[in-house]
Amino acid sequence: MGEDELVLLDFWASPFCARVKIALAEKGVAFESRAEDLFNGKSELLLKSNPTYAKVPVLLHNGKSVNESSIIVSYVDETWASPALLPPCAYGKAQARFWADYIDKKVFEAGSSIWRSRGEELEVAKKEFLEIVRTLENELGDKAYFGGESFGYVDILLIGLVSWFDAYERFGSFKVEDESPKFAAWAKKCLLRESVANVIPEADKVYEFIAMMRKMNGIE
Amino acid sequence: MAAANDVKLIGMWASPYTLRPRIALNIKSVGYEFLEETLGQKSELLLKSNPVHKKMPVLVHRGRPLSESLVIVQYIDEVWSSGRAILPEDAYERATARFWAAYIDDRWFPSLTGIAKAQGEEAKKAALAQVHDGLGLLEGAFEEISKGKPFFGGDRIGYLDLALGCFLGSIKVSEALNNVKVLDEEKTPGLAKWAERFRADEAAKDVVPDTERLVEFVKSMFAKK
Numbered sequence: 001m002g003e004d005e006l007v008l009l010d011f012w013a014s015p016f017c018a019r020v021k022i023a024l025a026e027k028g029v030a031f032e033s034r035a036e037d038l039f040n041g042k043s044e045l046l047l048k049s050n051p052t053y054a055k056v057p058v059l060l061h062n063g064k065s066v067n068e069s070s071i072i073v074s075y076v077d078e079t080w081a082s083p084a085l086l087p088p089c090a091y092g093k094a095q096a097r098f099w100a101d102y103i104d105k106k107v108f109e110a111g112s113s114i115w116r117s118r119g120e121e122l123e124v125a126k127k128e129f130l131e132i133v134r135t136l137e138n139e140l141g142d143k144a145y146f147g148g149e150s151f152g153y154v155d156i157l158l159i160g161l162v163s164w165f166d167a168y169e170r171f172g173s174f175k176v177e178d179e180s181p182k183f184a185a186w187a188k189k190c191l192l193r194e195s196v197a198n199v200i201p202e203a204d205k206v207y208e209f210i211a212m213m214r215k216m217n218g219i220e
Numbered sequence: 221m222a223a224a225n226d227v228k229l230i231g232m233w234a235s236p237y238t239l240r241p242r243i244a245l246n247i248k249s250v251g252y253e254f255l256e257e258t259l260g261q262k263s264e265l266l267l268k269s270n271p272v273h274k275k276m277p278v279l280v281h282r283g284r285p286l287s288e289s290l291v292i293v294q295y296i297d298e299v300w301s302s303g304r305a306i307l308p309e310d311a312y313e314r315a316t317a318r319f320w321a322a323y324i325d326d327r328w329f330p331s332l333t334g335i336a337k338a339q340g341e342e343a344k345k346a347a348l349a350q351v352h353d354g355l356g357l358l359e360g361a362f363e364e365i366s367k368g369k370p371f372f373g374g375d376r377i378g379y380l381d382l383a384l385g386c387f388l389g390s391i392k393v394s395e396a397l398n399n400v401k402v403l404d405e406e407k408t409p410g411l412a413k414w415a416e417r418f419r420a421d422e423a424a425k426d427v428v429p430d431t432e433r434l435v436e437f438v439k440s441m442f443a444k445k
Contacts, residue, residue, distance in 0.1 A: 052357065064312055066312070066319075067319055068322060071315050071318045071319055071322065072315070074315070075311055075314070075315040078311040090295055090298040091281075091295070093295070094286050094291050094292070094294065097288070097294065098286070098287060098288050101288050101291060102272060135272065
């Protein structure tokens with residue numbers, strides 16, 4: 001059996017790329033990361049591999065492209081069986097997929113509303129964001145992880161996005177820890193995990209990156 | 221074999237999202253109790269079963285609720301695994317099916333509702349063009365994925381067929397109310413023929429709403445507003 005060739009079209013600050021890198025690390029699968037320069041010209045390979053959206057991450061497995069971070073993480077989970085990222089039973093899987101969908105629909109957009117706004121708009125954006133975090137904290141409950149005893153699919157999808165939370169907190173003048181301490185504790189715990197710590201960019205660098213985007217969007 | 225009251229589906233005959241699990245349950249030959257919602261009046265059961273989104277469809281299996289139509293379809297596929305498979309066997313094909321289903325929900329369907337929302341001729345034309353562009357992408361996907369077979373799923377309806385097929389009624393409504401041609405056999409011949417096969421399929425034909433009834437229903441909804 002030949003070696004699997006895995007290439008990830010990547011961007012250092014992307015929470016979505018982080019998800020895939022964490023999943024691959026959890027599975028102990030080697031891959032090559034190719035950095036895309038999203039602001040100065042996307043590569044031919046990216047445009048060819050993801051013609052619909054031209055977005056990262058893209059996972060190329062033996063040349064075949066898989067797109068959309070949540071779908072890539074599912075693909076990684078199904079292709080390399082162990083450790084399993086989803087619970088064994090159908091209901092547990094369905095719950096995980098429901099929350100993955102909620103996270104994908106709500107978190108990044110709410111966070112973006114924070115750094116893209118000022119004044120009254122910012123206050124509204126903050127409120128909505130914290131409501132979403134509260135809902136997630138509620139779902140976490142007293143479990144160690146969203147999937148139960150072990151770090152899994154939902155944790156991976158969410159912790160990638162958490163890499164931008166520090167920046168949201170700074171732009172919005174709030175602390176998730178004050179509003180949702182259980183959520184903050186879960187995040188802290190995950191950020192210490194090797195597969196996560198090796199992937200998540202430094203908070204200061206993310207803050208600078210978002211500050212640059214704010215400037216580009218004329219918000220200051 | 222599950223007793224009919226072991227499986228309940230909260231939904232509504234006109235809702236495209238409700239169609240997805242209904243057809244999935246038909247594919248698996250699973251009986252279920254259909255609890256119909258009245259539009260505009262969410263039932264206690266719905267609110268209790270889907271507190272996060274308060275939307276249908278909700279599948280209640282052995283008393284446990286599940287929401288989000290595509291999540292429900294995957295659950296049905298996994299629980300009733302002895303029935304015909306809905307998702308492809310191969311992981312890469314599964315990823316491709318999920319990709320296009322997400323595209324349909326996140327991009328294409330919102331563009332369809334954009335036609336009705338567009339104000340004025342120019343805006344309507346632009347909105348329609350967007351829908352056609354999307355269908356063009358889906359036509360390409362259909363050619364690639366079906367590999368000459370009648371459905372995205374091959375010989376029979378599968379996950380991606382369900383994801384798109386549930387909106388055939390919405391397409392007809394859009395065409396009737398806006399006086400436009402959305403699914404055009406000249407622009408997307410593959411999909412146009414696929415649509416007829418979908419409506420005629422065993423698992424779909426009894427639950428896909430009658431076009432006239434659906435158009436009248438949507439008209440009456442706008443009249444009430």
